[in-house]
Amino acid sequence: AFIKLKEAVTLDTENVDAYVRLGGILRRAKKPEQALQVHRDLTFRHNLTAEQKQEILTALYHDFTDLKDDASAIRAANEILTINPNDRFALTALLRTQEKAGEWKEASVIRRKLDKLDGVDSGRILALYKVFEGEELVAQGDPHRGRLFFKEAIHLDKMCLAAYLAIGDSYFNEKRLEDAIGYWSKVITLRPDMGHLVFERLKKGFFEVGRYGDYAETLTGLLQADPAHLTARLELAYFMEKKGEMGAARDHYSAALDHHPDSMLARLGLYRMNWAAGKREAADAVFKQIMKMAVKREAGNFRCKTCSLDAETMIWRCPRCRAIDSFEPVKS
């Protein structure tokens, strides 16, 4: 009798696994209702092992997700966690849902747990959660509390540009211009290559406090550290142009082209400066270059269908994969 019973249990066990798989097949065949039915029936069985329960709940999570029943999907994930609090699948699934719903506090708790399990540190993302929370407070008209969150974000991630921008913006809205300028400037200090994120802001800020010259100085500082900094160079050139210092503007546009010959904006600037200085022939020459660049850009490139090699001109036999007649025009 014992052997019979053991056989039956074994049979039953295999049965459960088979049904979980069957449901999975139905789901993948785009029949999530039927999949849900199969998996749900399994939950009424007795003597399920913890492992089986977990498997069934995981399947249910997928069914509910496909049926766009997020609330039930979350319930399934939470039930998995009552069986195994460290289940990565359930934790990850919950995290995804909470991120989608913008539930940043809950998401933080789970992400910290996952970090601990995986031995990683997603401080960058935890910091962004804080920024999002703070932004909600600012939108609700509470910039003071919002800023506390932004500062917590910086505490979690010293490089959290979103936080510096948000603090600067909120100070600017409260007319605390020097404070705004201070925080925006930190973006440049931390990530010179991302400086253009704050150019417009700083320009406005410096203008309102009557320190317009400091804007040019900020850009000059960037260029001293990195003469190839394209956005700073173009911004400074344009700044000089607006001030009427056409010679300086022209020099900056030329310098930009020395480092970035493909910069359309630099070439357009140089064209304008030549034109303004009455150098018709030089302007004409630059204009022809611009036309050439524009035509190339509009026409796009050619790409091998077989190996995805890009080419600037039409090729009839691919130099990489040797395919014949495999190139097609692609828009850039």
Ligand SMILES: [Zn+2]
């Ligand atoms: Zn090829």
